[in-house]
Amino acid sequence: MPMNLDKYFKKSELIPAIIQEASTGEVLMLAYMNKESMQKTLETGYTWFWSRSRQELWNKGATSGHIQKIVEIKGDCDDDTLLIKVEQTGAACHTGSHSCFFNNIDFNKG
Numbered sequence: 001m002p003m004n005l006d007k008y009f010k011k012s013e014l015i016p017a018i019i020q021e022a023s024t025g026e027v028l029m030l031a032y033m034n035k036e037s038m039q040k041t042l043e044t045g046y047t048w049f050w051s052r053s054r055q056e057l058w059n060k061g062a063t064s065g066h067i068q069k070i071v072e073i074k075g076d077c078d079d080d081t082l083l084i085k086v087e088q089t090g091a092a093c094h095t096g097s098h099s100c101f102f103n104n105i106d107f108n109k110g
Contacts, residue, residue: 003042005035007079014050015082019092022071022085028092029100031060033082045070047084066090 008015014032021028031049033041037057040048047060047068061067068086075082093100 005038008038008075008082009035011080014052015080017047017049017082017084019047019068020083020085021088023087026099027101028068028086028088028098038082041070041073041084047086060092061089064090066092068092 014034015038017031017033019028019031020026031047032052033048034050034057037048037050040057040059044059047070049058049060050056051058067089068084069089070084070086072085073082074084088098091098093102
């Protein structure tokens with residue numbers, strides 16, 4: 001029986017998905033899912049997202065080979081954000097970097 005995904009989309013048609021490397025805990029990227037991409041993710045065991053710029057579904061790694069095999073999915077306390085732990089093949093970032101989070105921002109530590 002398919003899971004009812006409606007509870008995740010009460011606030012918006014898109015839900016943020018934080019992608020984390022299961023083996024190291026490193027945060028790799030943040031992307032957005034709609035109901036269809038979340039359903040495809042649950043059915044296939046690989047990440048599917050909604051591209052806000054292209055307005056279409058995309059399967060991470062389908063063209064690059066840098067796939068994300070799902071190890072675990074957790075919803076947050078409000079059911080409006082997902083944490084997806086994956087086994088990452090290759091780079092997660094479109095720049096070729098392993099993680100999308102590589103730009104340091106200076107701040108006042110005082």
